[in-house]
Amino acid sequence: MNTEQVIGIIALMGKRMEQEKEFLTDLDNAIADGDHGINMARGFAAVEAKIAPLGDKDIGTVLKTAGMTLVSAVGGSAGPLYGTAFMRSGVVMNGKTEMNIADLTACLKASVEGVMQRGKAVKGEKTMLDSMIPALEAIENGINGGLDSKDAVLCGVKAAREGVEYTKTIAATKGRASYIGERSIGHQDPGATSFTYLLEVIADAL
Amino acid sequence: MVGIVIVSHSEKLxxxxxxxxxxxxxxxxxxxxxxxxxxxxxxxxxKIKNAIESVYSEDGVVVLVDMGSAVMTAEMVIEELGFGNVSLIDSPIAEGAIAASLSSFCGDDLEAVKQAALLAKNDPKW
Incomplete structure (x- = not known):
């Protein structure tokens, strides 16, 4: 896909965040501070406006601009976390005007590393990493097993959804939900959920 | 004097x-x-970027944060500014700020102001 298509996918991510705004906020209300859906919708709306005129730029510029905008416009932890993910992906795509499945996988890998570093978190703490890491692994396995791009990303979506289900079974040890600890068991993590939606948007577009 | 920045989820706090x-x-x-x-x-x-810039001097700045996104966002601002003498301090914001501001006001350098804020973390109240 080219720069315009990447911009189009990010715009669709914004539409999806707007659609899921109330659900994500309800999930967040149950275990934390109840701002995730509102913040994500506001952040991606700001991103859409900022990247719309960048069609003639490289994909790295688009992703870095998106990341910086998320950091400024989100206002909660999703800002620095998704912002870091997009900015690190921007570094991967620096100077490139075409993105293939290897690039997408490299972006996801850089995103996982960025989120782990920024959030000082690992898998199994009831965070977005619990859907991101299984999704990355599933996509890598899919490609190595000979699947085409769309099918590999669909495997990633399936793994991300399973990751969301897994977050229901564990207590939060990172993020605001860690304040309620064991009482967070039974609730799915909002960040793991929003990541799954973003990956679904990518899969639909392939 | 070393500058102090207070980052909290609550504007009033x-x-x-x-x-x-x-x-x-x-x-x-x-x-x-x-x-x-x-x-x-x-x-x-x-807001964090503007606050740091507003109190910045060659003496440096200590940044006190409450939790979560305050930590991560302040880290990103400090990385982007790249000043080298702006430090994020892991201490309670109220006690840390009172200790750090007094230390700075008395003319201490950045390292001493940082230590003052850090001491506030473990200092028993009675």
Whole structure:
């Protein structure tokens, strides 16, 4: 896909965040501070406006601009976390005007590393990493097993959804939900959920 | 003097902590960056950046944060500014700010101001 298509996918991510705004906020209300859906919708709306005129730029510029905008416009932890993910992906795509499945996988890998570093978190703490890491692994396995791009990303979506289900079974040890600890068991993590939606948007577009 | 920045999810809390430092260190360069910048609870990259720049001098700045996105957003601002003498301190914001602002007001250098804020973390109240 080219720069315009990447911009189009990010715009669709914004539409999806707007659609899921109330659900994500309800999930967040149950275990934390109840701002995730509102913040994500506001952040991606700001991103859409900022990247719309960048069609003639490289994909790295688009992703870095998106990341910086998320950091400024989100206002909660999703800002620095998704912002870091997009900015690190921007570094991967620096100077490139075409993105293939290897690039997408490299972006996801850089995103996982960025989120782990920024959030000082690992898998199994009831965070977005619990859907991101299984999704990355599933996509890598899919490609190595000979699947085409769309099918590999669909495997990633399936793994991300399973990751969301897994977050229901564990207590939060990172993020605001860690304040309620064991009482967070039974609730799915909002960040793991929003990541799954973003990956679904990518899969639909392939 | 070393500058102090208070980052809190609550605009009122950040302003209140700043106010409390006036008890002993009225005159220390200090700025508050509270709230998400949209009138709600959260943290604002732009507010934190502006606050650091407003109290910055070659003496440096210590940044005190409450939790979560305040930590991560302040880290990102400090990385982007790249000043080298702006430090994020892991201490309670009220006690840390009072200790740090007094230390700065008394003419201590950045390292001493950082230590003053850090001591506030483990200092028993009785």
């Amino acid at each position: 950040a302003e209140g902590v700043l106010d409390a430092t006036k008890i002993m260190a009225d005159g220390c360069p200090i700025a508050a960056a509270g709230g998400d910048g949209f009138g709600g609870y959260g943290t604002s990259y732009d």
